[in-house]
Amino acid sequence: MAETRPPEELTAAFNSDVRRLRAEIGKVIVGQEAIVDGVLSCLLTGGHALLEGVPGLGKTMLVRALAQSVDLSFSRIQFTPDLMPADILGTNMIVDDDDGHKHFEFQRGPIFANIVLADEINRATPKTQSALLEAMQEQHVTISRTSYTLEAPFLVLATQNPLEMEGTYPLPEAQLDRFFFKLKVEFPGRDHLHKILERTTSTEQPAAQPVIGQQRVLQMREVIRQVPVSHEIQDYAIRLLQATHPQRPGAVEVVSKYVRYGSSPRGAQALLLGAKILALLDDRFAASVDDVRAVAFPALRHRLILNFEGEAEGVSTDQVLEAILSQLPERQA
Helix, strand or coil: CCCCCCHHHHHHHHHHHHHHHHHHHHCCCCCCHHHHHHHHHHHHHCCCEEEECCCCCCHHHHHHHHHHHEECCEEEEECCCCCCHHHHHEEEEEEECCCCCEEEEEEECCCCCCEEEEECHHHCCHHHHHHHHHHHHHCEEEECCEEEECCCCCEEEEEECCCCCCCCCCCCHHHHCCCCEEEECCCCCHHHHHHHHHHHCCCCCCCCCCCEEHHHHHHHHHHHHHCCCCHHHHHHHHHHHHCCCCCCCCCCHHHHHHEEECCCHHHHHHHHHHHHHHHHHCCCCCCCHHHHHHCHHHHHCCCCEECHHHHHCCCCHHHHHHHHHHHCCCCCC
């Protein structure tokens, strides 16, 4: 049920809890504020996050810290080339009952948790990667024509290594589209490296503690959806989405030249929900065009599919989005 308190109270309470989460995660993670906020945005909007970066940058540790700071069930799946879908979803096993009769019983896999860490997801084959599709979109799993509902909130936080690294498989486009944000984890600077070494080479090992629970997470999701968006702001998000499609008249040159497919409507949903949470974090109960622009990269970068020419010339989807944002007017002429 949506909270009925005044917007000012809802915003203040929302920000108070987010600050507590940030502080708790900050006990474990040094720097990476934008990545932490991106992961929190996914938790609080009901989306999934894909974290990309080379090994050793703390992606797995960040997900663990998030799981420790909210009172939710957590499971970790290490993706490897020999991992099978049943290792993720579960399977029917033959078991003996008290009378000695045999029957099938469903043994739940690690997907049955509130927060699921899919570690190095692109080291598994596309068949295994696709096992997550139904769970990520519909929040239930179907095994042998029987559906099992996943408890809310359900969040997949996947880490992947850059595709240039050996032993990786590209994620299917349909699965990429189910991630709310794609977050790029950058290498830390010298000051942050000093702090990392001080924390990880001393006797004390910091750990996060739970600061909010399951019901509060669901309440915060409702608060985000109550944030109003004007028709003008929504129209900007739609035009931004349309601008990623090379087939549309008047497409930006870089889009026509390098993009094969643009974003799906899920991209516009991510733009608006991401803009709403940014507004709340800025103590505003209304989203703006600047909020939409600020979330354009994590919301859309993984939803643009480059053509052969774009891949051959090493063009990134971030470069395409930069060109779109620089040329897209805030208001329709």
